[in-house]
Amino acid sequence: MLVVGPSSEKLGQKISKILRVEPVRLIHKTFPDGESYFRVTDKVGGHVVLVQGTHPPQDRHLVQTVLLCQGLRDLGADRLTVVMPYLAYARQDKTFLEGEVVSLKVVINLLRSSGVERVITVNPHSPWALQDGLISFKIVDAVPRVCEYLKHLIERPAIVLSPGKKGEAMAREAASVLDVESSHVKSFRDPERGDVRVEIGVGDLRGYTVLLIDDLISTGGTMIRLIEAVRSMGARRVIAACVHGLFVGGADSKVFRAGADMILSTDTVDTPYSKVSVAEPIADLLAYLR
Numbered sequence: 048m049l050v051v052g053p054s055s056e057k058l059g060q061k062i063s064k065i066l067r068v069e070p071v072r073l074i075h076k077t078f079p080d081g082e083s084y085f086r087v088t089d090k091v092g093g094h095v096v097l098v099q100g101t102h103p104p105q106d107r108h109l110v111q112t113v114l115l116c117q118g119l120r121d122l123g124a125d126r127l128t129v130v131m132p133y134l135a136y137a138r139q140d141k142t143f144l145e146g147e148v149v150s151l152k153v154v155i156n157l158l159r160s161s162g163v164e165r166v167i168t169v170n171p172h173s174p175w176a177l178q179d180g181l182i183s184f185k186i187v188d189a190v191p192r193v194c195e196y197l198k199h200l201i202e203r204p205a206i207v208l209s210p211g212k213k214g215e216a217m218a219r220e221a222a223s224v225l226d227v228e229s230s231h232v233k234s235f236r237d238p239e240r241g242d243v244r245v246e247i248g249v250g251d252l253r254g255y256t257v258l259l260i261d262d263l264i265s266t267g268g269t270m271i272r273l274i275e276a277v278r279s280m281g282a283r284r285v286i287a288a289c290v291h292g293l294f295v296g297g298a299d300s301k302v303f304r305a306g307a308d309m310i311l312s313t314d315t316v317d318t319p320y321s322k323v324s325v326a327e328p329i330a331d332l333l334a335y336l337r
């Protein structure tokens with residue numbers, strides 16, 4: 048049984064079409080004070096899959112998830128899987144400064160205590176932190192799809208650059224789909240101020256199309272630093288691609304102003320740049336789940 052939550056309406060409908068499963072009927076209202084109300088008007092039982100991302104406003108979407116999960120369990124769901132295309136709080140997967148709350152751990156505990164057994168998510172920020180066994184996580188990698196989309200839009204010579212801890216593998220993966228060069232970028236974020244600094248290991252990019260790819264564009268800070276750096280190295284065309292486009296506080300306009308020719312994201316979060324859909328790989332995974 049498929050339940051499409053309010054935060055992932057479009058993606059949920061796409062998944063339902065691919066799987067040819069009519070979603071469970073759900074009434075959702077918001078009370079005048081902002082609280083969510085849900086009523087499930089179909090009978091529920093067996094394995095229930097809820098599609099509900101926790102992109103911004105993440106606290107609201109998270110509470111809706113918990114309400115729905117506990118509710119579905121109470122109504123008869125024997126097993127509960129949540130498709131959470133964007134997993135909130137995954138960036139606070141450890142203590143960076145003394146005294147910090149490890150939010151990801153709290154979120155996992157919350158989901159578990161709401162009856163969730165399994166989460167399907169897309170390119171989470173910290174895959175290594177999802178293996179504590181409390182919930183089984185299945186991860187969809189959207190990078191090959193993003194690159195397939197770009198295959199005919201990238202002119203040679205071209206290079207893929209990707210920042211951060213996962214950047215090296217992501218850049219290599221993207222470059223192999225596109226059959227172009229790749230390089231890793233070191234990125235450093237000040238844990239208190241949040242400022243980002245990047246170090247790119249290539250010198251001259253004159254004449255190059257540069258694909259900058261990251262799992263996430265949130266404030267755009269990282270992407271903007273990258274764009275400025277590659278433009279100063281002579282890049283001819285710059286594509287800013289990501290899996291999750293949060294574009295907080297007009298980050299998309301800032302990314303364009305910094306010199307991107309194109310922004311591309313998937314539909315884990317529905318934005319004007321969501322040209323690549325993750326519905327198919329998620330549906331493929333669901334089709335084989337028991």
Ligand code: R5P
Nearest residue numbers: 211263264265266267268269
């Ligand atoms: C960091 O590890 C991520 O891969 C992103 O680079 C980062 O979270 C993006 O955030 P922002 O857009 O705020 O720089």
